[in-house]
Amino acid sequence: MTSNLKIQLKPTRIIDLPILFQFQLDEESGYLAAFMPEDVTDEEAYLSKYTKLLSNSTVNHQTIWFENNIVGSVSKFIIHEDNEITYWIDKKYWGKGIATHALKLFLASEIERPIFGRVVFDNFRSQKVLEKCGFLKVGSDRGFANARQK
Numbered sequence: 001m002t003s004n005l006k007i008q009l010k011p012t013r014i015i016d017l018p019i020l021f022q023f024q025l026d027e028e029s030g031y032l033a034a035f036m037p038e039d040v041t042d043e044e045a046y047l048s049k050y051t052k053l054l055s056n057s058t059v060n061h062q063t064i065w066f067e068n069n070i071v072g073s074v075s076k077f078i079i080h081e082d083n084e085i086t087y088w089i090d091k092k093y094w095g096k097g098i099a100t101h102a103l104k105l106f107l108a109s110e111i112e113r114p115i116f117g118r119v120v121f122d123n124f125r126s127q128k129v130l131e132k133c134g135f136l137k138v139g140s141d142r143g144f145a146n147a148r149q150k
Helices: 014-023 027-033 043-054 098-109 124-132
Strands: 007-011 060-066 069-079 082-089 115-117
Touching: 007 098, 014 043, 014 069, 014 082, 043 060, 060 098, 069 098, 082 098, 098 124
Parallel strands: 082 115
Antiparallel strands: 007 060, 060 069, 069 082
């Protein structure tokens, strides 16, 4: 892991969405994310959902670029009147510090606070990313996760 990563965040464009869709097809990634759509293979539904989100003024959706490649995304959205963040890194780029670096860049420009991040109880890497970015555990809850079917 290095702090000299050449990471860029760029507003997500519709043409980025097919690449981001491919990342979420990885089974291990989906399991760790846990809260996935019922049918992760439905590209039409994915593209429709995210195309609408790109025009939603309450959503800040950024594509993460590393070495001139799209490697993930980071977003702020509102759920139950709370600002929340979510991020996704292509599995090929795990362990390089990209998630932490990208989230720090994102939080420096996304000024709405408070902002929350949710992570499944056994996704220790993502918990570590949130901690490195200043998040504190403030609670826990339970919910059904399609990717785990429980």
